[in-house]
Amino acid sequence: MPKHMSLIDGQWADFGNYHPDINPANTDEVVGEFSYGNADAVDQAVAAAKRAAPGWAATTPQVRHDLLAAVGNALGANAENYGRILAREEGKTLAEATGEVGRASQVFKFFAGEALRLGGQLHPSVRPDIDIEVTREPMGVVGLITPWNFPIAIPAWKAAPALAFGNCVVMKPADLTPACAHIIASLLNENGCPPGVFNLVYGRGSVVGEALVNHPDVAAISFTGSVAVGNRMAETCGRLRKKLQLEMGGKNPMVVMDDADMDTAVSACLNGAFFSTGQRCTASSRLIVEAGIHDAFVDKLRAAMTALSVGDPLDAATQIGPVVDEKQLASNLKYVDLASQEAAEVIGGERLELATPGFFQAPALFLGTTNDMRINREEIFGPTASVIRVEDLEEAITVANDTEFGLSSGICTSSLKTAREYRRRAQAGMVMVNLPTAGVDYHVPFGGRKGSSYGPREQGSFAAEFYTTVKTAYVFAG
């Protein structure tokens, strides 16, 4: 069984304290063992990053391009192999996992190009004989704290722009999915990343994550995860005046209008609600359905949902893998009970005992729900979705926006006018028309409004906003 160490200053650092990485589809299987660090390991990693920062910031864009392109190519060339590791440690299906590695590959290649494209601005001054030059410079040392649900894509879309724009990185991956972070660290190391430029420290969030957020030499923190942890970081980073980027939860609405194409709507809702076991911050957890199509839509979605095959992620027939761990499964099952207590009609949602010991759960639909129920206000993060019946577009928009979150928001309709109205009024960072609320491109901004996100957007050329700081230079040439 592979044993992995943290990467500090270009060296693999053994801190002992090995923790197993368990396959959620078969808890008898250990995917690897990882040596956990502590606050001292974070100090070492930040010190290495700080030493490397001036040199890395001074490299040419070509050097940064070549490193990121090499990692992108290596990920792409081994997508199936790495996808298998991802599927075994996180539980998404092999097809989803291989697709995610492909996405991580594209992210690295995109930011290889962004390293070359980063530009500035020249302005005439309002005063004579003065030129003004506006440029972007790296932040310095950035801390990246990543979740388990996209264990290779999210580390990629934080690390690639950080490095492209000349920063040095200390990454802390999720406790449940260290193997994918190890792949990225190894590829960077093998492809010529100078010592200290990229550092990876395994360990618990309450130890390694806290130390990173509180470290005085870390200039910026990018985090994806829960609202509770994100809110705490906002307080710490506010106090320490650190730049912060948070991607947290969602309670994403998908509106189905009477004039929607039925097959498109069922397929978008099936995918958005249940694929990746519902463990996406962009998942469609509230299906807001207009009265005229409600019954026929629910019948079709229910039939499609109950036909989904839950099982071993490595089996090509599986459509829904296990829940990520015991804690998340227990939380999901509590919400299924809560749905009954709140008088919803519950279809599915029970724990499944399959051939291997794992955290399998049948997908669930909660019918006859209202938007004030807790199941419609709190992020569940499992394979569940509620149906809320509405009378018209106006009510659909009101219900869709009535949430503390604002990440992704969707509508299925065949009317361009309705789609336009919805797109305009949806209080969300991303709007989908006739598409699932989840599943985004890698080259455009990603992020939300209200309680979902904080700070500048991730991904696409907008990523420069977080990973650089602006300098305005005045030059007197008289």
Ligand SMILES: NC(=O)C1=CN([C@@H]2O[C@H](COP(=O)(O)OP(=O)(O)OC[C@H]3O[C@@H](n4cnc5c(N)ncnc54)[C@H](OP(=O)(O)O)[C@@H]3O)[C@@H](O)[C@H]2O)C=CC1
């Ligand atoms: N927006 C999204 O994409 C995600 C949302 N979530 C939501 O969060 C819920 C709980 O999932 P969970 O994995 O516990 O999410 P967390 O927010 O606890 O974990 C996300 C990352 O933050 C780290 N972390 C935890 N506590 C701290 C801390 N005090 N300081 C710094 N870093 C910390 C974690 O480390 P460690 O793993 O070691 O605890 C992990 O790397 C889910 O049910 C879901 O609702 C979860 C994942 C992704």
Ligand SMILES: O=C(O)CCC(=O)C(=O)O
């Ligand atoms: O829906 C997607 O493609 C991305 C979702 C995501 O980033 C997340 O759940 O954290």
